[in-house]
Amino acid sequence: MKKIFITIFLLMLVPVYAGAAGNADNGRKVYDKRCWWCHGEDGAGEGPAAEYLVPPPRDFTSVMFKFKTTPFDEVMPSDDDLFGMVKGKGDDKGGTVHNSIRNWRGMNDSSMPGWDDMLSDEEIWDVIAYIKGLAELEPPELGQLDFSSQVASSEDSIAKGKEIFKDNCTECHGQLGKGDGTKKLKDDAGYRTWPRNFTKAWSFRVNNDPRNIYARASIGIPGTQMPSFADPESKKKLSDEERWHVANYVASLDEPYKKPGNNTVIKAVRVEGDVPETSDNEAWAGAAFTSFYMVPQIIAEERLFTPSINSVSVKAVYNDNDIALLIEWDDRTKSLPGDEKAKEIADGDPLKDAFAVQLPVTLAPAGETEKPYFGMGSASKPVNIWHWIGESTTDPQALHLLEGKGFKDFAPRDAEPSGLKAQGVYDNGTWRVVMKRKLKTGVEQDLQFEEGKFIPISFAAWDGSNFDEGSKHVMTAWYWLLMEPKTGSGVVVWPLAIALLVFGGELLWLRSARKR
Amino acid sequence: MKIPKLLQFVIATLVAYFIFQAPYLFLGKPIPASLIIMYMFFSVVMILMVLTSSEESTQELVGPIKALVEDPSKALVRNVVFVIVPVIAAIITYNQVKPSLESPVELRSTHPAPPSKLKVYGKSYDMMTLENPYRKLEKEDPEKFREFVKEGGEVYFQNCFYCHGDKLYGRGHYGQGFDPRPLPFQGKDTIAQLQESFVFWRITTGGPGLPKEATPWKSAMPVWEDFLTEDEVWKVILFIYDYTENIPRSWE
Numbered sequence: 001m002k003k004i005f006i007t008i009f010l011l012m013l014v015p016v017y018a019g020a021a022g023n024a025d026n027g028r029k030v031y032d033k034r035c036w037w038c039h040g041e042d043g044a045g046e047g048p049a050a051e052y053l054v055p056p057p058r059d060f061t062s063v064m065f066k067f068k069t070t071p072f073d074e075v076m077p078s079d080d081d082l083f084g085m086v087k088g089k090g091d092d093k094g095g096t097v098h099n100s101i102r103n104w105r106g107m108n109d110s111s112m113p114g115w116d117d118m119l120s121d122e123e124i125w126d127v128i129a130y131i132k133g134l135a136e137l138e139p140p141e142l143g144q145l146d147f148s149s150q151v152a153s154s155e156d157s158i159a160k161g162k163e164i165f166k167d168n169c170t171e172c173h174g175q176l177g178k179g180d181g182t183k184k185l186k187d188d189a190g191y192r193t194w195p196r197n198f199t200k201a202w203s204f205r206v207n208n209d210p211r212n213i214y215a216r217a218s219i220g221i222p223g224t225q226m227p228s229f230a231d232p233e234s235k236k237k238l239s240d241e242e243r244w245h246v247a248n249y250v251a252s253l254d255e256p257y258k259k260p261g262n263n264t265v266i267k268a269v270r271v272e273g274d275v276p277e278t279s280d281n282e283a284w285a286g287a288a289f290t291s292f293y294m295v296p297q298i299i300a301e302e303r304l305f306t307p308s309i310n311s312v313s314v315k316a317v318y319n320d321n322d323i324a325l326l327i328e329w330d331d332r333t334k335s336l337p338g339d340e341k342a343k344e345i346a347d348g349d350p351l352k353d354a355f356a357v358q359l360p361v362t363l364a365p366a367g368e369t370e371k372p373y374f375g376m377g378s379a380s381k382p383v384n385i386w387h388w389i390g391e392s393t394t395d396p397q398a399l400h401l402l403e404g405k406g407f408k409d410f411a412p413r414d415a416e417p418s419g420l421k422a423q424g425v426y427d428n429g430t431w432r433v434v435m436k437r438k439l440k441t442g443v444e445q446d447l448q449f450e451e452g453k454f455i456p457i458s459f460a461a462w463d464g465s466n467f468d469e470g471s472k473h474v475m476t477a478w479y480w481l482l483m484e485p486k487t488g489s490g491v492v493v494w495p496l497a498i499a500l501l502v503f504g505g506e507l508l509w510l511r512s513a514r515k516r
Numbered sequence: 517m518k519i520p521k522l523l524q525f526v527i528a529t530l531v532a533y534f535i536f537q538a539p540y541l542f543l544g545k546p547i548p549a550s551l552i553i554m555y556m557f558f559s560v561v562m563i564l565m566v567l568t569s570s571e572e573s574t575q576e577l578v579g580p581i582k583a584l585v586e587d588p589s590k591a592l593v594r595n596v597v598f599v600i601v602p603v604i605a606a607i608i609t610y611n612q613v614k615p616s617l618e619s620p621v622e623l624r625s626t627h628p629a630p631p632s633k634l635k636v637y638g639k640s641y642d643m644m645t646l647e648n649p650y651r652k653l654e655k656e657d658p659e660k661f662r663e664f665v666k667e668g669g670e671v672y673f674q675n676c677f678y679c680h681g682d683k684l685y686g687r688g689h690y691g692q693g694f695d696p697r698p699l700p701f702q703g704k705d706t707i708a709q710l711q712e713s714f715v716f717w718r719i720t721t722g723g724p725g726l727p728k729e730a731t732p733w734k735s736a737m738p739v740w741e742d743f744l745t746e747d748e749v750w751k752v753i754l755f756i757y758d759y760t761e762n763i764p765r766s767w768e
Contacts, residue, residue, distance in 0.1 A: 037673040049673035295693030499606035
């Protein structure tokens with residue numbers, strides 16, 4: 001009887017393996033339609049799209065798979081690893097959706113999408129069979145990484161992980177884990193690489209589940225300078241438990257407010273007293289951040305295809321006279337032209353970092369939503385651009401007020417009469433810039449801020465160490481800024497009056513009915 | 517069993533409301549609230565007209581309400597109703613007067629009417645007669661056609677896919693940064709509904725070439741006349757139809 005059960009059980013496994021084996025001929029058809037554009041006809045990662053992509057598409061023939069889960073001393077990925085990378089780490093296969101970039105179910109912060117909405121599991125196995133042939137992959141001899149020793153996350157574990165992180169990880173990942181390390185990194189193929197920013201869990205290629213972080217710490221990221229901390233030959237070997245503590249600590253670094261959501265409105269909050277001119281002011285506590293994706297300018301020449309900044313978070317406060325914006329974005333480098341250290345990290349003397357806020361000069365009349373063209377306005381609908389520029393070893397920070405009348409059609413004017421000021425501070429991988437202006441300036445070419453109105457606003461950023469310059473920068477679409485009006489007494493008075501009126505009507509009706 | 521007229525009124529009103537909310541509930545595409553109010557007004561008027569078509573049914577409709585006020589045995593129900601109605605009125609008023617912090621709705625036409633004449637590449641094209649010069653190869657020289665589709669694919673993957681996506685789903689890796697989102701080509705409701713001349717117009721003149729109803733100030737679509745040759749545009753059009761297995765619309 002027992003034997004029969006075992007036989008039946010084994011038979012049930014057959015289709016699973018048949019699936020895993022895949023049909024390479026079918027796989028080739030899928031590959032030639034869907035995959036070669038990036039990964040190349042021969043799988044060497046040299047398709048027509050490759051030169052425009054950061055990170056570059058995987059070269060299968062290099063037999064280096066960054067996000068595998070076989071042990072560090074095993075070169076080959078498991079079938080499940082390959083399957084997960086193609087299918088997408090969406091909501092199954094050890095992933096969680098909440099981390100990912102909106103609408104993106106593949107490998108985050110790369111151009112590899114998840115294919116589960118277009119390919120069946122069978123087709124995915126077929127394409128994997130074909131890729132394995134292309135790259136001459138062999139079955140892994142050592143099995144999967146063992147997760148059974150997992151140490152549950154706790155305050156204690158996170159505290160221990162923090163200490164280990166300080167000693168082992170900060171050189172590349174930065175003091176606060178924002179990837180603002182002090183070491184220049186390149187992968188085996190010579191591409192510049194940047195360490196992950198742990199405060200943006202949504203940008204993790206896979207996700208920030210401690211198990212996945214533990215896997216990276218234990219296996220390393222093949223082909224890059226991320227080593228295995230499980231390798232006994234390494235000077236930096238960490239015990240199994242220590243790696244779990246680090247994983248728990250890294251997972252705890254996520255700052256969810258930085259993840260762009262569906263909110264398109266920055267709500268400016270009214271404050272008592274002066275609006276702040278610096279980022280460390282208590283007045284900011286009452287306002288909330290709204291975060292937006294930043295994407296490279298690929299609309300007009302000269303375009304940028306190698307962005308290094310991917311989001312911005314903004315809050316705003318105002319009083320009767322002024323409005324101030326706190327703009328916060330993660331930039332792995334403080335680009336300080338003339339500074340030796342900055343030069344070393346940037347691959348040459350960097351340019352200055354910069355940031356710009358774009359606003360229309362006039363607001364659309366009530367009921368209309370027409371805005372200036374989001375690429376720096378037009379002659380008939382000009383824009384105000386507040387252009388903050390970071391310092392160099394010789395120049396202080398600067399602020400330019402520009403009048404935009406079309407792409408590259410802009411002229412600077414004096415910021416003084418508009419009462420426009422800006423002050424930025426760089427701290428461990430984050431720029432915090434405060435821009436402040438008078439609500440009403442009396443200058444004709446300025447936007448005059450109005451309470452309770454939806455004001456279009458958009459942003460642009462330049463990373464000098466990435467040699468962003470001129471039209472080569474990252475940017476956002478138009479979003480909204482709203483100075484939240486004080487809720488007047490009408491909000492209470494009107495409903496009460498209506499309720500009383502209705503009740504009175506009821507009583508009159510009742511009385512007239514009784515009289516009859 | 518006969519349903520009381522008053523209940524009929526309530527049910528009919530709820531059904532009408534549900535129908536107007538259905539596009540939001542099932543497709544995630546809401547009808548603007550102001551339109552729903554207008555539709556509901558006409559629906560309620562219609563329902564009342566039907567229910568009060570005869571003296572008898574009018575009596576049946578208002579009977580229970582009259583009884584509520586006049587019949588002493590219904591005093592408890594009456595008191596409850598008399599409290600609830602003003603409260604509901606207050607809540608509705610509050611929702612009307614409270615400051616709205618929702619961003620303005622921007623109704624935008626995704627496929628606006630094209631101009632009759634298109635001026636690009638220093639030439640003027642008649643949109644009525646403009647055709648993809650390579651389309652006829654599909655029948656006449658299938659091998660050449662496949663070659664051009666592949667060339668179009670290379671154009672796509674060097675220029676378009678950051679926004680419109682590897683899968684032509686409109687979800688490229690930079691697509692999430694733009695609003696409105698890049699259009700998908702998969703499915704039957706975008707390029708399948710359009711002629712190739714329309715697509716040619718949209719590609720070559722980009723966002724700035726849109727008419728006002730399509731909010732040209734927001735579209736991030738580049739003016740591809742500046743980057744691609746006429747030949748490349750026609751080839752990339754072949755590719756996006758081929759990849760998504762869509763057939764361009766024609767005049768016949």
